[in-house]
Amino acid sequence: MKRNNKIFVFTVFALALGAFLFFNNFFSTQSIFLNKYENKKLQNVLKLQLARDTEALEKLYQKSKSAEIKASIISALGKIQDPKSEFFLMEVLKDTLSDLESRKEAAFAIGQFRNNKNAADLTNLITSESEKSFVDEMIVALGKVGGEAQLDFLVHLKESNHQYAFSCLQGLSELLAKGIYNEQAVFNILEKFLSEDEMYRTLGAQYFSRVPNLDAVIPYASITGLINNETDTDSRSKLILSLRHYPKNGDVKKFLLNHLETEKSPLVLMEALQALNSFSLTYREKKKVIPSLSSENKGVSYYASKLIADKMIAWEVEYWEKVIDRISYSKAKSILLASMVKNSNKKSVLAKVKSLYSSSSKTHERAWYLDALCKDTTQWELATKVIMQDTSQQLKTSALQSLINAYKQSDEQVVKAVYPKIEEEFLAMLKVMLESNDEGLISIAASSLRDPVLGYKRLIEDYEFLYTTKDKLRLPLQYEALYELNKTIAYYEGKDEENLDPSVFLKKELNTKTLATIPSDGIVKVETSEGNIFLRLNLEKSPIGVQHFVENLHKGYYNHKRFHRVVHDFVVQTGCHRGDGFGTDAEELIPSEFTSDYYEKGTVGVASLGKDTESSQWFITLTDTPRLNGRYTVIGKVIQGMDVVERLSEEDYVLNVSWENNHLLI
The missing domain is CATH 1.25.10.10 (Leucine-rich Repeat Variant)
Structure with a gap:
């Protein structure tokens, strides 16, 4: 009996060992992370x-x-x-x-x-x-x-x-979103607002912030009352933003200025600063913005500088010149300096901007300071030199856009005193840009040629050069340039815009080998200059978009890419190899995969120019953003590191993107 027991135990052990060796060998050669x-x-x-x-x-x-x-x-x-x-x-x-x-x-x-x-x-x-x-x-x-x-x-x-x-x-x-609303709808949302859950309150607050004539529909006290009782930061921030619809109400302005002194949440501060931009501010009231200007939070500093820049008048420049060195975020500093250059002829201000531009080794900083220099017409030759001679695509496109914006905002008589033939010279430069074979420069130039402020339609009789540029485009790599040229050609022809059909450039084949080995709950680690972010990919609902993301991950495409677009209360965006937003990996366009997924805070989406034009650029939302629902493909969700996302700015980079736990699925 005892011998039989030993044989039985040995047999069970042998079977278990055999099963272990078989499955160990199987899983060493096969992916264990299966999906549907x-x-x-x-x-x-x-x-x-x-x-x-x-x-x-x-x-x-x-x-x-x-x-x-x-x-x-x-x-x-x-x-x-x-x-x-x-x-x-x-x-x-x-x-x-x-x-x-x-x-x-x-x-x-x-x-x-x-x-x-x-x-x-x-x-x-x-x-x-x-x-x-x-x-x-x-x-x-x-x-x-x-x-x-x-x-x-x-x-x-x-x-x-x-x-x-x-x-x-x-x-x-x-x-x-289509402009359809009424008082009953607004009051309906307002009713029992605080008794609803956080997701409802955030969406409701966003609704209020988008109603054009909110001040004529509900009294401001209804909004401030909600703000004082709201505990959710996202909801409170959008309620604060909705106060921009009461621009002539002194009590609302006082309420917002008090928030600058007492508010701890950077997001709420950002929205308060944006709301204040709708109000007229006295010199003393502007000085209350100084703590926000020097904030360590780059978003707060950015919106504070934008507020002061928009409200600055000439005699205040001397004061703000003393404050400028308190600002640590270069983009915020450049915005304030740009307004100072525009509003004064002080040589010391211009000299400071030139010094910052010349001493910076960072392309994005040089672009920001060059934008400030363009507010002085005597510096346009420098911008033109950058556009024509510099090797950085990012700096060239930024310089061109800055020069165009400065020209549009300038006094015509002042400009012609310096450049008597400015219209002809500017048009000649735009035509050179169309011949540059650079998708960024072509896109900006094409857009400018149909700008009614610049008014080039009255000067151009023969626009065949637009077709010449269009025929030379490398597609789909330069699809954005095609998109802008198409609009401009329609503008000059006086016809409705031709509908582009991106389907001819769409991905046609499915890589089943890669797709079948991506984990259904795969987690990706995004290492950035601010810290690590962890994403869970949305393979079940967006398999084609996720597969493309994973293929780029394997190639190392996303590594060392700048966060070229950061809207501090909206999104952070990356995936452009040029660093200016005009670059893609587009050997083929990726079809849209719109789903019912809700764009809540931390959602990872794919940037596009419209349906079926997705490629390599992707973004993360910084707050619930329902206006993106059903309009942009969702490929994932941040599951850890949202605090890192909130610290990101256009000074930051993706260092490396990899599978968490070393999930190498090749």
Whole structure:
């Protein structure tokens, strides 16, 4: 008996050891981080999506018995947004026998068409359905397709069915984006505001900040009362920003100035500074901004400098000259100096800007100080020299934009006293830029040629040179230049702009090997000059966009890229190899994958010029940003390091992007 027990134990041990060795060998050669796209049928859906074969997708939906496959097909049709599929999608939406996920995807897709003809069907379905998540999706879709009639419906629905309060607010926000709102809608959102959750309050506060004539709709005390009782920073910041709609109210101005002295949150301070820009300020009131100017938070310093720069008058320059060295953030300092140059003829101010420009070894700082120098017409030759001779693409495009802005804002008589033939010389320079083969310079020059302030249409009779530039573009690498040229050509022809079709440049093939080995919950570490940020990728909903991001990660493309665009209460953006926002990795464009994901704080999205024009640039939102919902592809979410994101500025860089825990999936 004992011998048999020993044999049994030995047999179990041998089997366990054999299983361990087998699986250890298997997992050493195979990725253990699997995702649903190992499924060949789901891969086939993605291939049809890339081929934009909507007819084949519709047929596949009819044949498929899998709820997961059906939902992925409807999602693919929604991402393609072919008008020919609109009827099919509505039929799926109406079909009560269809699975819930497919119907939810269909509701989102219908909303994306933004076709008012679908409003009646959506309204009827909302009133007859009871499944909350499905109704929520249709309510948001109704806001996207709706008009005045749907405004009243959503207000009434929100009043009578509190369970749909947030989705109704989303729908009302979509209508507001089209300029559709009324007093009842505003009061409806205001009612019981503080009793709702944080996400609702943040969206509601953003709604108030975007209502054009808020001061004529609700008294300022209603807003300040909410601010005094609000505990959520994001919500409070947007409530503060909404006070910009009361520009003639002295009590509101005093309220905002007091916040500069007492507020601890940088985000709230930024919005208070922006709101104050709508008010007239006395010299004494401007001096209250000094602590914000010298703030260590770069966003606060930036908005403070912008406020003072916009409000500065000539006799104040001497005072602000004494304050300038208290500012540590170079961009904020350059903005204040630019206003000082513009508002005075003080040689000491100009000499300081020249010194800062000459002594800086950083391209972005030189660009900022050169912008300040351009406020003096005698320095335009320096900017022109940079544009024509410098080797830095970033500095050249910045110099061109600065020179154009300065020219537009200048006194014509003053300029012609220095440059008698300024119009002809400027036009000649813009034509040279169009011949430069540089996508940034071409884009800026093309945009300038249709600027009504510059008025070049009256001087140009033969615009064949625009077509010559267009024919020489390297596409899709220079797609942004094509985008601007297309608008300018239409402007000179006096015709409607030709609709560009980016589909000819879109990614056509699916790399199934890479896709199948990306972890469904993959975490990426982004090392920056301010610290580390950790992102969880959104593979399930945006497989093509995530795959492209991962391919660039493997190439090391994102390493050593500058955060070229930072809007401190909106987004930080990177992924441009030029450092000026005009650069991409675009051997091919990446198709949009718009989903119902909500752009909350810390969402990672892909930058674009419109649908199906995505490439290498990506961004992280600094606050809830619902106006991006359904308009930009979501590829991930910050799960750690949001404090790092909030510290980033245009002085910062991505150092390295890699898989967390050394997940090398090649």
